Amino acid sequence: MISAIAMGQAKLKKVADLPKKVIETSGLAYFKNEFLITHNDGGHKSEIYVMNLKGEIVKKINVKDTKNRDWEDLAQDDEGRLYIGDFGNNDNSREKCQIYILPKNFLDKDEIKPKKITFSYEDQKNFPPKKSQLNYDCEAFFWKDDKLYLLTKCRTKPFTGESRIYEVPATPGKYKAKYIGSINLCQAGWRFCSVTSADYDAKTNTLAILTYSRLYVVSNIKGNDFWKGKVKSYSLPVVKQREAICFKNKTTLFMTDEKKKGFGGGNLYELKLKSK
Numbered sequence: 001m002i003s004a005i006a007m008g009q010a011k012l013k014k015v016a017d018l019p020k021k022v023i024e025t026s027g028l029a030y031f032k033n034e035f036l037i038t039h040n041d042g043g044h045k046s047e048i049y050v051m052n053l054k055g056e057i058v059k060k061i062n063v064k065d066t067k068n069r070d071w072e073d074l075a076q077d078d079e080g081r082l083y084i085g086d087f088g089n090n091d092n093s094r095e096k097c098q099i100y101i102l103p104k105n106f107l108d109k110d111e112i113k114p115k116k117i118t119f120s121y122e123d124q125k126n127f128p129p130k131k132s133q134l135n136y137d138c139e140a141f142f143w144k145d146d147k148l149y150l151l152t153k154c155r156t157k158p159f160t161g162e163s164r165i166y167e168v169p170a171t172p173g174k175y176k177a178k179y180i181g182s183i184n185l186c187q188a189g190w191r192f193c194s195v196t197s198a199d200y201d202a203k204t205n206t207l208a209i210l211t212y213s214r215l216y217v218v219s220n221i222k223g224n225d226f227w228k229g230k231v232k233s234y235s236l237p238v239v240k241q242r243e244a245i246c247f248k249n250k251t252t253l254f255m256t257d258e259k260k261k262g263f264g265g266g267n268l269y270e271l272k273l274k275s276k
Contacts, residue, residue, distance in 0.1 A: 018266050018268055025244050028197070039068075040068070041243070069088070076143060083099055098119075101115040132157065132158070140209065160187065214236060215255075219232075
């Protein structure tokens with residue numbers, strides 16, 4: 001459990017309006033210090049989009065033999081492989097979720113057939129479970145030391161704010177996702193506490209966790225006890241459909257939001273962090 005959360009300040013800078021092709025952006029990766037990779041939310045084509053740092057699309061890549069049932073986040077490893085998380089599960093009724101693995105040379109291709117991870121949660125017995133146990137939707141994951149870590153999005157009624165953390169190997173196969181612990185950022189409701197994206201910076205051993213209206217940054221992590229680190233909370237202006245974030249460097253992150261009627265959005269941002 002997190003015992004205390006410090007408050008930090010953040011400077012949010014709009015970089016660009018996103019192209020119409022990616023207005024439902026739901027994952028983001030900073031690739032080779034030169035490109036941003038994104039994709040659309042569920043129901044869209046099985047494609048990833050390569051953008052320059054001005055938010056302009058420079059390439060589209062078709063991900064063959066897949067379906068965008070509910071693509072929710074991107075992760076990458078230290079070799080340059082890209083992972084696409086098809087594990088959105090709003091109703092907690094999916095018995096199998098997928099993660100697609102693109103090889104490190106994926107940027108050279110116009111279409112590519114990925115390797116696949118198929119998984120279910122080791123402790124989910126009912127599909128869906130009762131309302132007080134709706135902890136199996138996922139919109140966030142990251143890579144660390146040859147493992148993928150999934151942070152679930154709390155949908156329990158009543159709302160608890162719990163994000164359960166599961167672990168699967170970062171290699172193709174069929175697995176039971178192993179529960180390793182929970183992180184409780186707050187209990188103030190889904191706008192503030194429901195996890196929508198995450199990224200891990202190995203150089204600084206820092207985890208960024210995004211919600212619709214806040215960014216939480218976890219540092220001083222011991223091993224894989226992500227819930228025991230030092231946490232800072234950064235308020236973001238106005239509640240928006242924010243579902244994608246990634247580190248640029250230790251003090252700056254890229255973030256996108258989906259374009260929604262009445263909420264605005266559809267933008268690329270730089271988010272600079274500073275302490276009070």
